[in-house]
Amino acid sequence: MDPIHRGPEEFGHDSKDFADEAGRRRPSRDPLTPDFGQQTPQQVRMVTLVAGDLTLTVNPVDGSEVEPCPPGERPAAPVRRTPEERAARARAATPPVPPGPPVLQLPLLRREEERERLTRLLARGRSVRLTGPAGSGRTALLDAVAADCADFAPDGVVRLSGHKRTATDLLYALFDAVHDAPLHRPERALLLETLRSTGAVVVLDDLELGGAALDELLDATPECAFLLAATPEVAAPGADSALEEVFLTGLDRATSLDLLRRVVERQLTEEEANWAGDLWFESEGLPLRFVQAGALLRQRDQLHTDATVYDEYGYLENRPADAPPAPEAAGESEVPLPSLGEGAAPAALLASRLSGAAQDTLRFAVALGGEVPHQAHLPALVGDTHADAALGELAGCGLLSPSGSRYRLAAGVLAQLAAAGYEDDAADRARTAAQHYAWWTGHPSVTPERAAAEADAIIAALGRLVPGEGAGGTSAAVLLARSAAPAFAAGLLWGAWERALRIGQEAGRLAGEVAEEAYFHHELGVLALCTGHPDRARAELETAISMRGALADKSGAVAGRRALALVEDRAAGAPAAGDDGAFAASPPLGLPAVVPVSMTSAFADTTVVPRQEPMTVAVPSPAAGGGKGAARGGPLALIGGARRNLVAAGAGVLLAGVLGTVVTLGLTSNSDPQGGAGTSTEQEAPDDSIYDEEVDTGEPADGPSTTEAPSGSASASASVTPSATGSESAPAGGVTPSATSSAPDTPSSSGAPSSPRATESSHKPPTSSSPTPTKTAGSPTPTNTETESPSPGETDPDQPDPDEPGTKPGTPEQASGSSSAAGGSPSGE
Numbered sequence: 001m002d003p004i005h006r007g008p009e010e011f012g013h014d015s016k017d018f019a020d021e022a023g024r025r026r027p028s029r030d031p032l033t034p035d036f037g038q039q040t041p042q043q044v045r046m047v048t049l050v051a052g053d054l055t056l057t058v059n060p061v062d063g064s065e066v067e068p069c070p071p072g073e074r075p076a077a078p079v080r081r082t083p084e085e086r087a088a089r090a091r092a093a094t095p096p097v098p099p100g101p102p103v104l105q106l107p108l109l110r111r112e113e114e115r116e117r118l119t120r121l122l123a124r125g126r127s128v129r130l131t132g133p134a135g136s137g138r139t140a141l142l143d144a145v146a147a148d149c150a151d152f153a154p155d156g157v158v159r160l161s162g163h164k165r166t167a168t169d170l171l172y173a174l175f176d177a178v179h180d181a182p183l184h185r186p187e188r189a190l191l192l193e194t195l196r197s198t199g200a201v202v203v204l205d206d207l208e209l210g211g212a213a214l215d216e217l218l219d220a221t222p223e224c225a226f227l228l229a230a231t232p233e234v235a236a237p238g239a240d241s242a243l244e245e246v247f248l249t250g251l252d253r254a255t256s257l258d259l260l261r262r263v264v265e266r267q268l269t270e271e272e273a274n275w276a277g278d279l280w281f282e283s284e285g286l287p288l289r290f291v292q293a294g295a296l297l298r299q300r301d302q303l304h305t306d307a308t309v310y311d312e313y314g315y316l317e318n319r320p321a322d323a324p325p326a327p328e329a330a331g332e333s334e335v336p337l338p339s340l341g342e343g344a345a346p347a348a349l350l351a352s353r354l355s356g357a358a359q360d361t362l363r364f365a366v367a368l369g370g371e372v373p374h375q376a377h378l379p380a381l382v383g384d385t386h387a388d389a390a391l392g393e394l395a396g397c398g399l400l401s402p403s404g405s406r407y408r409l410a411a412g413v414l415a416q417l418a419a420a421g422y423e424d425d426a427a428d429r430a431r432t433a434a435q436h437y438a439w440w441t442g443h444p445s446v447t448p449e450r451a452a453a454e455a456d457a458i459i460a461a462l463g464r465l466v467p468g469e470g471a472g473g474t475s476a477a478v479l480l481a482r483s484a485a486p487a488f489a490a491g492l493l494w495g496a497w498e499r500a501l502r503i504g505q506e507a508g509r510l511a512g513e514v515a516e517e518a519y520f521h522h523e524l525g526v527l528a529l530c531t532g533h534p535d536r537a538r539a540e541l542e543t544a545i546s547m548r549g550a551l552a553d554k555s556g557a558v559a560g561r562r563a564l565a566l567v568e569d570r571a572a573g574a575p576a577a578g579d580d581g582a583f584a585a586s587p588p589l590g591l592p593a594v595v596p597v598s599m600t601s602a603f604a605d606t607t608v609v610p611r612q613e614p615m616t617v618a619v620p621s622p623a624a625g626g627g628k629g630a631a632r633g634g635p636l637a638l639i640g641g642a643r644r645n646l647v648a649a650g651a652g653v654l655l656a657g658v659l660g661t662v663v664t665l666g667l668t669s670n671s672d673p674q675g676g677a678g679t680s681t682e683q684e685a686p687d688d689s690i691y692d693e694e695v696d697t698g699e700p701a702d703g704p705s706t707t708e709a710p711s712g713s714a715s716a717s718a719s720v721t722p723s724a725t726g727s728e729s730a731p732a733g734g735v736t737p738s739a740t741s742s743a744p745d746t747p748s749s750s751g752a753p754s755s756p757r758a759t760e761s762s763h764k765p766p767t768s769s770s771p772t773p774t775k776t777a778g779s780p781t782p783t784n785t786e787t788e789s790p791s792p793g794e795t796d797p798d799q800p801d802p803d804e805p806g807t808k809p810g811t812p813e814q815a816s817g818s819s820s821a822a823g824g825s826p827s828g829e
Contacts, residue, residue, distance in 0.1 A: 121244055
């Protein structure tokens with residue numbers, strides 16, 4: 001038997017037939033026992049995109065993951081779309097054509113003056129704000145002006161919808177309309193830099209921004225000319241805004257009657273004309289009212305027409321526009337004209353004469369706050385396979401208005417239908433819509449772009465369920481938010497992503513679903529990190545980690561900790577506000593640091609703080625220093641600078657280091673009273689914790705730091721004596737000048753050392769390693785002004801340091817002709 005190809009050769013079966021039989025598992029004999037071999041793994045849609053300098057992986061299971069984007073994987077610069085690509089994108093962004101009979105296309109009546117003025121201003125590069133009441137025909141006027149301005153700008157005409165959009169949402173929408181950057185959301189700096197060179201005529205309908213937000217939008221796009229359409233309720237632009245204001249009013253009476261005749265497609269009777277005149281006075285000539293009034297008249301004609309009317313012109317064919325009204329059927333009463341109130345608010349009367357599918361569509365639209373589901377979702381929501389045709393009925397009656405790539409209820413229709421009882425079962429219909437959208441957005445075949453196009457209806461369903469529709473409503477909201485939020489993130493519609501996450505987090509809290517609430521906190525933290533809000537990201541991620549830790553969700557907690565570590569790394573890498581380059585140098589090996597005193601050296605800028613606990617010495621940056629020594633940093637710079645100062649002093653001063661700590665610069669310390677080297681046996685300082693200030697010589701950092709004194713005199717010194725216990729206590733001020741120190745350039749009149757602490761070398765017992773120099777008559781006694789007692793096992797500080805350079809010329813030893821070294825050490829090393 002072949003160990004690799006087993007089966008077909010042994011039993012004589014054909015390999016193909018055997019493979020087919022092997023692929024079909026034998027069903028389980030016990031129907032209650034699950035067949036684990038037939039389980040299909042759940043398909044998860046994971047999308048990786050670039051947000052600024054971060055790589056975001058949208059993970060619907062454990063939460064999105066974010067990491068720094070490697071330099072080699074960063075996307076290229078955004079590329080401008082070609083005119084053909086912009087045209088194809090514009091066609092895809094228009095609302096779909098409703099199925100069924102074509103909707104009547106009405107001309108733009110009596111708007112030539114406003115149309116020419118808007119076109120002229122946009123041709124000059126001016127931005128215009130078109131203000132008019134709801135239903136005044138702003139959208140129709142924008143369509144006409146956009147067609148006139150097609151060749152004005154290098155980037156063409158861009159149509160945007162401002163419905164429930166912020167300034168940031170509009171900026172990214174404009175960027176995506178002009179530039180091709182798949183799966184790339186640029187950071188704000190790159191976004192603004194790209195939009196500064198974008199030249200387009202931006203037609204923005206349903207604007208909801210004003211004031212500072214509108215100024216931000218205009219300032220970010222200086223090369224664009226905006227045509228903004230808003231209602232009078234929207235806040236006005238700033239006082240310094242360069243927007244031109246154009247106000248749109250209603251139509252006059254003659255034009256309104258002409259529009260009504262075009263909608264009805266016949267001549268009006270005298271009674272209908274008088275009714276239309278009263279309606280014009282009531283509605284102030286708003287075109288939307290006459291479109292809806294014409295729909296009422298058409299429904300009236302259909303109601304009071306008998307069946308024989310179709311025999312003259314053919315079955316189910318439209319009557320000619322100039323044909324007179326059909327005669328009444330025998331024995332039937334005439335349908336009266338609508339009242340003036342019904343003509344001013346005709347939504348309820350119009351809806352009552354529509355099909356059942358159209359009425360159910362209106363109920364779903366009312367439950368979703370005026371958002372009409374896409375026609376592809378209507379059969380599943382309504383339960384009728386032909387429910388998509390209801391959209392054509394509603395559009396023909398003037399109950400819908402286009403909004404971006406979708407439809408919404410026309411102005412005033414939502415309030416009229418709610419008053420007529422269409423909102424009674426809004427909660428149940430919103431729950432049904434949420435369950436349908438949860439299944440649809442989570443399906444692997446639905447692309448993020450399709451889900452993003454339906455974002456307004458999904459957010460409206462979430463908003464209806466969360467405030468207080470019971471446990472069933474909040475659970476449905478959690479399921480929908482969990483399913484739709486990753487699709488919005490992958491579709492780069494981050495405004496809807498944030499709204500879905502916040503509503504889902506609140507729904508999870510109300511429903512008591514801690515795991516889902518932790519997921520939404522994690523996603524909010526990732527979103528804040530990608531949008532440049534580290535504090536908010538840290539708070540959300542810490543909350544998510546704590547919740548998942550309580551639930552023992554290891555994979556989710558790991559994802560949260562990774563994101564939180566990235567937040568901390570980015571916060572640590574960013575320079576603090578006001579940082580001038582200084583850093584803190586801690587004492588090595590954790591030993592207590594010796595408090596330095598002020599001195600005229602390269603480290604004169606060093607901040608001196610009295611220490612009672614182990615402290616940190618602030619070392620200035622190279623830019624902050626004034627000499628060569630300032631160009632070095634760290635403890636080694638302290639030691640090197642101290643040695644240069646020690647050699648330059650030339651007055652017998654020697655500096656020692658203990659265990660690699662930061663040693664005193666120009667300081668003197670008393671040693672133990674055991675008679676060690678450098679011990680003063682005749683005069684002791686009354687307090688070992690007194691810090692004596694070093695003499696300020698006024699010399700530069702690299703020059704000699706001692707003053708020339710005549711023979712028989714010694715320069716003053718300062719001493720620092722640590723206590724025997726290792727703790728140091730400093731008086732107020734931290735530094736106490738010695739009362740016995742003589743001023744610089746002031747020689748002693750008696751020829752003796754001027755400092756009472758100065759001792760002769762005869763008081764110091766000679767050692768084999770440090771021979772006592774011979775004292776000659778008439779020569780001053782060498783003084784050991786700054787010494788420390790060595791630690792056991794350490795080299796005596798009085799011994800010459802083989803690493804020290806020789807005595808520089810110009811020192812007092814050369815001036816006096818003395819051959820003795822500082823501190824009793826032989827010179828000429």
